[in-house]
Amino acid sequence: MHPDQQPIPREALPPGWGPSELCDGRLAYRCRRVPIELVADRTTANRCHPSLGLECYWELRCRYSLADQSIMDVLGRVSTRRAAIDGLHECMQRVHDAVDEPSDPIEVASVLEDVSFSDFVPNGKWSR
Numbered sequence: 001m002h003p004d005q006q007p008i009p010r011e012a013l014p015p016g017w018g019p020s021e022l023c024d025g026r027l028a029y030r031c032r033r034v035p036i037e038l039v040a041d042r043t044t045a046n047r048c049h050p051s052l053g054l055e056c057y058w059e060l061r062c063r064y065s066l067a068d069q070s071i072m073d074v075l076g077r078v079s080t081r082r083a084a085i086d087g088l089h090e091c092m093q094r095v096h097d098a099v100d101e102p103s104d105p106i107e108v109a110s111v112l113e114d115v116s117f118s119d120f121v122p123n124g125k126w127s128r
Helices: 081-098 105-112
Strands: 017-023 026-031 036-044 056-066 069-078
Touching: 026 081, 036 069, 036 081, 036 105, 056 081, 056 105, 069 081, 069 105, 081 105
Parallel strands: none
Antiparallel strands: 017 026, 026 036, 036 056, 056 069
16 A cells, blocks of 8 residues: 555544554554544454455454553454445444544443444445
């Protein structure tokens, strides 16, 4: 990925969200108002059934701090980078829409539990 190219254009990000790590195998976005980060990591699909024909999948996670511990919750898995980008964007939008003042990472994480990743099919919304 070109260093200046953003998977999600800055103008499409909900207020308070920005990229924290963007590379070919990892995408991460952080919220400024609450210590929470949404991560999509490309992972080998060695546990998938061979008939699916997947070489890799993307695991979407939510990372936050609670007391002095770092917590990483798995939100879901998708089969394409495009679906991972769309999933991250949906998670950011849900937090923005559902949480008035996101000061509690537990409240934010509970909003993310309701996101269904089965609906994310690449649709060409943003070019790669």
